[in-house]
Amino acid sequence: MTIITATTYETKVGPRNGARVVAKAWVDPAFKQRLLADSTAAIAELGYIGRQGEDMVVLENTPKVHNVVVCTLCSCYPWPVLGLPPVWYKSGPYRARTVIDPRGVLREFGVDLPDDVEVRVWDSTAELRYLVLPERPRGTGGMSEEQLAELVTRDAMIGVAQVKAPAR
Template sequence: MALRVKALESLLVEKGLVDPAALDAIVDHFETKVGPRNGARVVARAWTDPAFKARLLADANAAIAELGYTGGQGDHMVVVENTAQRRNLVVCTLCSCYPWPVLGLPPVWYKSAPYRSRAVIDPRGVIAEFGTPVGNDVEVQVWDSTAEIRYLVLPQRPAGTDALSEEVLAALVTRDGMIGTASL
């Protein structure tokens, strides 16, 4: 795959269709500026600022843009909140739709056929395999992403974290927690 990408890139550059500097800028953008750390900052802000959380749940794009995270593959984002009664799990059964501005590029397993089918058929089983099983008293809600709507899970703030700063809280949040396969 790496060789094929390199060959394709060389050909496009040779034919003058793309500028190598522009390609470098795009790769740098996705490696360093877009990624799950953005989403983690959104989650930490929601945990520490109730007014922001209310805005986030009402209009995710506008609230997320307050932190400066905008861009393609996130035109209509919806934030779904985990509670003591409900765990949310995000999938794209059709392909691999994913909220790039807050999570970056999707992990390989998110794009795999087994995840895409099993997340719907057996969400509890999938979550258990990721390591944080859901109790029988907790409802699991599955959200199927599309090119139009991309979901971000707002995990529950862990108990005993009242004294932690927003920055330290953000470091607790994982990519999988925001997809819903992990609890945090």
């Protein structure tokens, strides 16, 4: 019997599925189009289906729009693509402040967005679960889909981080 700690599941195992979705969207324009048009069905193409993932909406970050996901009521979270939510996602301060002061919360996570970037906050519900499609970082043109997936973090798919190119 294998015992996986909550921490491992939160940060490693669970979010790898979402990272594969993101990396595929970065390299496969047709998949990205399907992903944005019908997120649940496109994610299911990769086999990521199940509880808390029945009604997915993928939110695309662009140079002018940054999406952040929260659940103000409880801790709704897309289990099939991200695993279990981190402790801070369930915390009162994150749930309350993300709606009131998203830029302030993002700064605390190390994301300082220019004023001309619109921040959109999405409140998860039992019906809808969100996954952020982060921007592909510059300087990753030669990387494979697998290598790109390694760059994608859980926090970037919640919207409290940006994906960074590997240091040279």
